Amino acid sequence: MLAALGRTVHDRRLLVIAVWVVVALAGAVFGGSVYDRTQTIDTLPEGAPATVAQDRLDKVSPEGERLVAVVSGRDVGATDLVNSVTRIAFEIRDIPGVAEVEDSYTTASRKISRDSKSSLVTVELKPGLSDDEALRVADRVSAALRRIDAPEILIGGELLAEREFGDQAVRDAAVGESVALVCVGLLLVVVLGGLVAGLLPLAAALGAVTATLLALTGLARFLPVSDYAVNVVTLLGIGLAVDYSLLMIARFREERAADARAPLVELLARTVATAGRAVLVSGSAVTAALVGLFAFGDPLLAAMAMGGALVVALTTATGLTLVPALIAVAHRRIPARRSRPRRGTDVLARLAAFAQRRPAAVALTATLGLLALGTPLFFVEFANSDVRALPRSSEARQTYEAVQGRFADPPKAPLTIVVEADPAGPGLTQFFDTVRGQPGVSDVFVRSDLPPGVSVADVVPSGTADGEQAQGLVARLRALDAPAPVLVAGPAAELVDAKRSVAGRLPLALAIIVLATGALLFALTRSVVVPVKAIVMNLLTLAATMGVLVAVFQWGWAAGLLGFEPWGALDLTTPLLLFVFAFGLSMDYEVFLLARIKEEWDRRTSTDRAASDRAVLAGITATGPVVTTAALAIGVVFLGFVVGDLVAVKEIGVGMAVAVLLDVTVVRGLLLPATMSLLGRWNWWRPGVTTKQAPRVPVG
Template sequence: MLAGLGRAMYVRRFVVIAVWVVVAVAGAVFGGGVYDRTESMGTLPADAPAAVAQHRLDELAPEGERLVAVISGREVGAIALINSVTRIAYEIRALPGVAEVDDSYTTGNRRISTDQRASLITVELRPGLSDDEASRVAEQVSAALRRIDAPEILIGGELPAERDFADQAVRDAAVGESVALVCVALLLIVLLGGVLAGLLPLAAAVGAVTATLLALIGLASLLPVSDYTVNVVTLLGIGLAVDYSLLMIARFREERAADPRVAVPELLARTVGSAGRAVLVSGSAVAAALVGLFAFGGPLLSAMALGGALVVVLATVAGLTLVPALIAIAHRRIPARGRWRQRGPGLLARLAGFAQRRPGAVALTVTAGLLVLSAPLFFVQFGNSDVRVLPSSSEARQTHDAVRERFADPPKQPLTVVVEAAPDRPDVQRLFDIVEQLPGVSDVYPRSGLPPGVSAADVVPAGAEDGPQAQKLVADLRALDTPAPLLVAGPAAELADAKRSVAARLPVALAIIVVATGALLFALTRSVVVPVKAIAMNLLTLLATMGVLVAVFQWGWGAGVLGFEPWGALDLTTPLLLFVFGFGLSMDYEVFLLARIKQEWDRRTGDDAAANDRAVLAGITAAGPVVTTAALAIGIVFLGFVLGELVAVKEIGVGMAVAVLLDVTVVRGLLLPATMSLLGRWNWWRPGARTEAPPPLVPAG
C-alpha cells in the first residue's frame, strides 16, 4: 500500500504540491488569527475539590476581575498627590462596569509602602462581565489611573497579566520560529549538500505548521486553546516534519545509489514503502504518547493533546505526501552524497562500535550517569505558572514585584473556606476559632452578605499564597471535624489538587503510552524484548532531563546565560508535556534505528551473538547519519524557543534540547548497542518463537 502511495505521489506530484501551497498560504494569511481566540486556562479538572469549591463560591458571592496599581515617586502625604488620587478614584467609581475602588485616601484602608513613597489602588470590576466587556472596562480604568499626578504608575492584575502573556507568546513564537527555521535551513543546506535539498525539509515543516494553525482555529471554536498550546504545538510540528523529511531523503538516496537505472516512480515506491513504514510507526507512537495527556483530564492538557495530535497527523501526512512529491520534482537537485555521508563511520557508528567492545562497562556507566543527572528530582518543587513567569520587562510582572517588595503586608489571594451551615450556629463559630489557631494561618476574615444557611471565611496563609506551608494548610482544613460539608478554594488548594490529580492519573497515562508504543514497536520488530528495553531507555532519558531542568529552572544554574529569573519551582505542566513530547521524539529516533537494525537482522547470515552485533552495527551505521542530522535540526528548533521570554516555554525548549542531546548520544549511541550486545539473540525473542540452543548473553569472543 505504501509503495503504491509513493507511485501515486509521483504521478500527482503537481496536484499534491499545489494543494499544500494553498494550505500554506491560507495558514500564513489566516493562521495568526488563532492567537485572537486563545484564552488562559489551568490544569485543574472540573471535578477537583478546589474547582468545585470555587464554583460554589462564585454562585454565592461572585467577584469581578481586579486591577492593582502602584502609585510611586513622591511622598504619599503630598497634597497634590492626595487630590489627584482622590479625583481619579471618584472618576473610576463612576465608570460603568466598576464595582469597587480601594485606595489609601478615599477609603479606610491604608496601603502605604515601607518607604512612604508608594501607595496601592485596587479596582474590582463588576461580576458577570464578558471577556470583551471586562477588557474594555479595564482599558478605561487603566487610562484613568495613568492620569494620576505621580512620577511612576504601574498597573497589574490578572487581566493585564493575561494580556502580557498572550502578547509575549506571539512575540516568542515569531522570534523562535524565525530563528529556528533560518538556522535549520543553513544546517540542512550544508549537511545535505545543496540549497534545494536543504530547503525541502523546511518546506514540509512550513506546510505542517501552517496547516496546524488552520486546524487550531477550528479547534478553538470547539474548546479553549491557550497561547502556550500554540507555541509548543508549532515547535513539535517543525521538529517532526524535519525528521520525517530527512528519513525520506536519506532512503531515496540509498535506493538511487543501489540501482541508478531504476526509474524515479519505482524509486519513490521503494522509498515510501520502506521509510514510510517507519514514518507511520513513529507518528503513531508520538500520537499514542499524546493520547496519554487526555488521562490527566485538565483543560490545558486536553487542549495540548488535541493540538499535538493534529500536528502529528499533519506532519505524518506531509512526510508521506508532500515530501515524496517534492522529491519527484527536485530529485535531480538532490546530491548523491551530502556531508552527512562522510568517509568512514559516522558518530553513532563509532560510539556503537566502542559500546559493543565493552558492553557491560558501557551499559553500567551510562545508566549510572543518567541516574546521577536525575538526582535533583528528589528536591523538585512544582507550581502553577503565574505572573512570575513573565519577563521582567512586563508591566504586570513589575507591578507584582513592586507590591511584594515595597509593602510590609502585601495583599495576597487567600484560601476561602465555605461551610454549608448558618454563620450564627455556635459550632460554625467554634470552627472558625479552630481555623484561626491552625499552624500557618495569618488571619481569618469571616465573610458577610452570603445567602442564608451558608458560611464562608477568607483564611490568609502565613507564607506564600501557594507555597508548601499553604498547601499543608489546605490539607489541615480539609481534615477538620466540621459540622457541615466544608469546601476550600484558593491558589494553594488548586495547586494541591492539581498535584494530587496528576499523581492519581499518572499510572493510567503511563499505561496508555507504554502499551501503545510497546505494541507499535512489537509490530515493527516482532520482538518483546526490544520494545521493553526501548521504553526503559526512554524513561531513563526523561528522568535525567527532568533532573537537569530542576537544577536550571528551580535552582537557577545558568539562569543568567538563558536570560530568566528562577521562581523556585517548575511549572506543573512541564514534566507532563516533556514526558509526552520527549517520549514521542525519543521513540521517533528509536523507530528510525530499529527499523534499519531489524532489516539487517532479517538479512543476517547467522543467528548467534556475532550476527546480532553485525546487524546492530550495520543498522546504526546506515541510519545513524539521518538520526544525527535530525537531532541537530530539532535541537536547533527547540533552542530557538529558548530565545523567548516566557519561562514556561523556555522550560520546554531547554528540556527537549537536553532530551534530544542525551538520547542521540549516550542512549542511542552507547546504551542501545551495549544492551543489544549483552542480550545477543535474546533481543529478538517473542512468545511462541522457535528457539534452539540458549544463546549467549555476551558477544562471542
C-alpha cells in the same frame, strides 16, 4: 500499500504539491487568527474540590477581576498627590463596569509602603463581565490611573497578567519559529550538500505548521485552545517535519545509489515502502504518547494533546505525500549520497562501535550517568506558573514585585472557606475560632451580606499564597470537624488538587503510553525484548532530563546564561509535556534505527552474537547520519523556545534540547548498541518462537 502510495504520489506529484500549496496559503492567511481565538484554560479537571469550591463561591459571593496600581516616587502625604489620587479615584468609580475602588485617601484601606513613597490603589470590576468586557473596562481604568500626578505608576493584576502572557506567547512564537527555521535551514543546506535539498524539509515543515494553524483555528470554535498550546505544537510540527523529510531524502539517495538505472517511480515506491513505514510507525508512537495526556483529565493538557495530535497527523501526512512529491520534482537537484558521511554526522556509528567493544562497561557507565543526572529530581518542587513567569520587562510582573517588596503586609490571594451553614448556626463561631488557631494562619475575615444557609471566610496564610505552608493549611482545613460541609478555594487549594490529580492519574497515563508504544515497536520488530528495552531507556532519558531541569530552573544554575530568574519551582505541566513529547520523539529515533537494524538482521542467516553486532552496527551506520542531523535540527527547533521570555516555555525548550542530546548520544549511541550486543540473538525473542527459528519478516 506504502509502495503503491509512493507510485501514486509520483504520478500525481504536481497535484499533491498544488493541494499542499493551497493548504499552506489558507493556513498563512487564516491560521494566524487562531491567536484571536485562544483563551485561558483552567488547569484543574472538572469536579476537583477547589473547582467545586470556586463555583459555589461565585454563586453565593461573586467577585470581579481586580486591578492593582502602585503609585510611587513621591511622599504619600504630599498635598498635590493626595488631591490627584482622590480626584482619579472618584472618576474611576463612575466608569461603567467598576464595582469598587480602594485607596489610601478616600477609603479606610490604607496601604502605604515601608518608605512612605508608594501607595496602593485597588479597583474591583463588576462580576459577570466577559473577558473582552473586563479588558475594555480595565483599559479605561488604566488610562485614568496613569493620569495620577506621580513619577511612577505601575498597573497589574491577574486579568492584565493573563493578557500580557498571551501577547508574550505570540511574540515568542514568532521569534522562536523564525530563529528555528533560519538556523535549521542553514544546517540542512550544509549537511545535505545543496540549497534545494536543504530547503525541501523546510517546505514540508511550513506545510505542516500552516496546516496545523488552520486546523487549530477551526478547533478553537469548538474547544478551548491556549496560546501556550499553539506555541508548543507548532514547534513540535517543525521538528517532526524535518525529521521525516530527512529520513525520506536519505532513503531515496540510498535507493538511487544502489540502483541508478531504476525508474524514478520505482525508487520512490521503495523509499515510501521502507522509510515511509518508519514515518508511519513513528507518527503513531508520538500520537500514542499524546493520547496519554487525555488521561490526566486536565483541560489545558487535553487542549495540548488535541493540538499535538493534529500536528503529528498532518506532519505524518506531509512526510508520506508532500516530501515524496517534492523529491519527484526536484530529484535531479538532490546531491548523491556521499561514500563517507559528512564529518560529525557519523558520530552514532563511532559511538556504537566503541560500545560494542566494551558492552558491559558502557551499559553500566551510561546507566549510572543517566541516574546521576536524574538525582536532583528527588528535590523537585512543582507549582502553577504565575506572574513571575513573565519577563522582567512585563508591567504586570513589575507591579507584583513592587507590591511584594515595598509593603510590609502586601495583599495576597487568600484561601476561602465555604461552609454550608448560617453564620449564626450552632458551632460555626467555634469552628472559625478553630480555623484562626491553625498553624500557618495569619488572619481570618468572615464575610457578611451573604444568602441564608451559607458562610464564607477568607483565611490569609502565612508565607506565600501557594507555598508549602499554605498547601499544608489546605489539608488541615479540609480535615477539620465542622458543623456542615466545608469547601476550600484559592491558589494553594488549586495546586494541592492539581498535584493530587496528576499523581492519581499518572499510572493510567503511563499504561496508555507504554502499552501503545510497546505494541507499535513489537509490530515493527516482532520482538518482546526490544520494546521493553526501548521503554526503559526512554524512562532513563526522561529522569535525567528532569534532573537537569530542576538544577537549571529550580536551583538557578545557568539562569544568567538563559536569561531568566528562578522562582524556586517547576511549572506543574512541564514534566507532563516533557514526558509526552520527549517520549514520543525518543521513539522517533528508536523507530528510525530499529527499522534499519531489523532490515539488516533479516538479511543475515547466522544468529550468533557476531551477526547480531554486525546487523546493529550496519543499521546504525546507515541511519546514524540521518538521526544525528535530525537531532541537531530538532535541538535547534526546541532551542527556539529559549530565545523567548516566558519561563514555562523556556523549561520546555531546554528540556527537549537536553532530552534529544542525551537520547542521540548516550542512549542511541552507547546504551542501545551495548545492550543489544550483550543480548545478541535474544534481542529478537518472542514467546512461542525460538531465537534460531525467528522468521525473517521483510520490512516494507
